[in-house]
Amino acid sequence: MATSRPAAPEPQAAALDLPLKTAIARLANGVSPASLGLAHFDWLLHLAVSPSKQAELASSALRKNLLWWQYLGACARGQGASCVAPVADDRRFSRPEWQAPPFGALAQGFLLAQQWWEEATHGVRGVSRHHEQVAAFTVRQWLDMLSPSNVPWLNPQVLRQAAASGGLNFAQGIANWARDAMAVATDGRPRGVEAFRPGEGVALTPGRVVHRNRLCELIQYEPTTPKVAREPVLLVPSWIMKFYILDLTPQDSLVKYLVDQGHTVFVVSWRNPHTADRALTLDDYLDLGVLASLDHVRSACGDVPVHAAGYCLGGTLLAMAAAVLGARKSQVLKTVTLLAGLVDFEQPGELGLFIDESQVAFLEDLMAEPGYLDGRRMAGAFQLLNSRDLVWSKLLHEYLMGAQTPMTAMRAWNADQTRMPARMHSEYLRRLYLDNELAEGDYPVHGQAVNLRAIRVPxxxxxxxxxxVAPWQSVYKVLRLVGGPTRFVLASGGHNVGIVSPPAGPSAHAEASYRWAEHGVDAAPPDPLAWHARARQEAGSWWPCWEQWLRSHGSGEVAAPAVPRVRMAGAVVAAPGSYVFEE
Structure with a gap:
């Protein structure tokens, strides 16, 4: 049974606290100083009373110091070989320039120090798991900031560029920094995003808005084949993103791919909420978003069951809807697809570092005045999770090397931020992340607890x-919670790039691959690593695997329907609709 948490205080009840807390929240960019302080105090206090751990760290420091000196001696004899290797995804010191002295010594010394701090922040007896993760994460951020790759006079790549350009790279870097600083200060948009405006550079698949309410628009896309699969496909993106991640350029649009394969495709486009929407709840998103859209799709396609797919938190919301419909013995759904969507939040990955009681209360105070969480706060958290690639690589490439990173459709979409209504955001952080109510069967929809076991469709x-954002081992847990047969697929890539994986064309990823296996109810191995060892591996995109699975669970084809010309506020609205433009 989930542990009950205190409800978020009404702004009126905490009026005396709000001015101070709001000011601190804005200064700290939405990250709770109390949460960070508690984590480091827990770690340092337990380390202070652990002489054995201190001795272990002292011994490790001595060994690493000797290794570094041995490396220097070997380099002096022309026999230098690395004494420590970077972690798998660390490419900062992979260039040949970093192997030559004295830069090799800097890189090896930094990696040894990084390894020591990893040991220091882990394995201290008595520290809570969450505080250990927060302390380790914070120390890693500081180390990444202090890396010699970020210091102009210690980075051989920067020095070589400066020599080649006569120092112009620094002038261009200052100009790049000034441009970005001005954009941040004026709430401006990054350079180049204008080329990827929805309906002009992205979200180009033809279609129309066929349904609208105060929370979302439903877009139906024009068929491109004379016949289509009988069962339509409804795509439900997360409400923390604009829907066109699923319909970027024609070369990497999942929507266009499905349409061209002969599917009738609908997608939910969420409205960007404002202060007046502060009281919207998760029940509202479920009713007005998923359930209302399913009803409209069914009525538009002859009451046939629907292939429903949810991405990220859209998958979480779809799982709730599927559980509700399953409990009603409804025939609305033909299948359910969850794309990088969590239903068990016990181990939510590094995003969980920003979610504890102190942090949630801090965010609630930050949302109290405007009635929503600004998308920039969420974007900042995501950048911290992958700061090595999203922050420090930009510093090197644009500010030190003086280069300009070309804007892409994915980067432009990522800059098109959305907001979250205060009440809904508080509910999902508390009920899902803190209390894990959905996985434990305690999550209430209109006062009635939903059970994922009620999902019996494939x-x-x-x-x-x-x-x-959604670690695959945590996503895997859904296989032990639902009551239907499952195909589990593990694709290469990350939360966004792994999803946007066209099978052909200039946007196709040459290194793309995936593993998959079919499982009956409760038949999947409990250990995800055991599943990984047994799963079948395939090269290429997972899109054809999914499309063939949809076909295998369909019931034939029908003549392609015409998309109705539904009038919204007196006009027929073409895709990508109007809500996608709200800022």
């Missing part, structure tokens, strides 16, 4: 290998 569950 499921296609996709996770990605390098997902910082």
């Amino acid at each position: 499921l296609f569950v996709l996770a990605t290998e390098r997902d910082h």
Whole structure:
């Protein structure tokens, strides 16, 4: 049974606290100083009373110091070989310039120090798991900031560029920094995003808005084949993103791919909430978003069951809806697809570092005045999760090397941020992340607890290998919670790039691959690593695997329907609709 948590205080009840807390929240960019302080105090206090751990760390420091000096001696004899290797995804010192002295010594010394701090922040007896993770994460951020790769006079790549350009790289870097600083200060948008405006550079698949309410628009896409699969496909993206991640350019649009394969495709486009929407709840998103859209799709397609697919938190919301419909013995759903969507939040990965009681209360105080959480706060958290690639690599490439990173459709979409209504955001952080109510069968929809075991239709569950938002081992847990047969697929890539994986064309990923296996109810191995060892591996995109699975659970084809010309506020609205433009 989930432990009950205190409800979020009404802003009126905490009026005396709000000015101070709001000011601190804005200064700290939405990260709770109390949460960070408690984590480090827990770690340092337990380390202070652990002489054995201190002795172990002292011994490790001595060994690493000797290794470094041995490396220097070997380099002096022309026999230098690395004494420590970077972690798998660390490419900062992979260039040949970093192997030559004295830069090799800097890189090896930094990696040894990084390894020591990893040992220091882990394995201290008595520290809570969450505090250990927060302390280790914070120390890693500081180390990444202090890396010699970020210091102009210690980075051989920067020095070589400066020599070649006569120092112009620094002038261009200052200009790049000034441009970005101005954009941040004025709430401007990054350079180049104008080329990827929805309906012009992205979200180009033809279609129309066929249903609208105060929370979402439902878009139906024009068929491109004379016949289509009888059962339509409804795509439910997360409400923390614009829907066109699923319909980027024609070369990497999942929507277009499904349409071209002969599917009738609908997608939910969420409205960007404002202060007046502060009281919207998760029940509202379920009713007005998923359930209302399913009803409209069914009525538009002759009351046939629907292939419903949810991405990220859209998958979480779809799982709730499927459980509700399953409990009603409804025939609305033909299949359910969850794309990088969690239903068990016990181990939510590094995103969980930003979610504890102190942090949630801090965010609630931050949301009290505007009535929503600004998307920039969420974007900042995501950047911290992958700061080595998203922050420090940009510093090197644009500010030190003086280069300009070209804007892409994915980067432009990522900059098109959304907001979260205060009440809904508080509910999902508390009920899902803190209390894990959905996995434990305690999550209430209109006062009635839902049980994922009620989902008895076939499921296609996709996770990605390098997902910082929905770790694949946590996504895998759904296989032991639902009551239907499941195909579990583990794709290469991360939370976004792993999903946007076209099988052909210029946007196709040459290194793309996936593993998959079919499982009956409760037949999947409890250990995800055991599943990984047995799963079948395939090269290429997972999209054809999913499309064939949809076909295998369909009931034939029908003549392609015409998309109705439904008038919204007196006009027929073409895809990508109007809600996608709200800022």
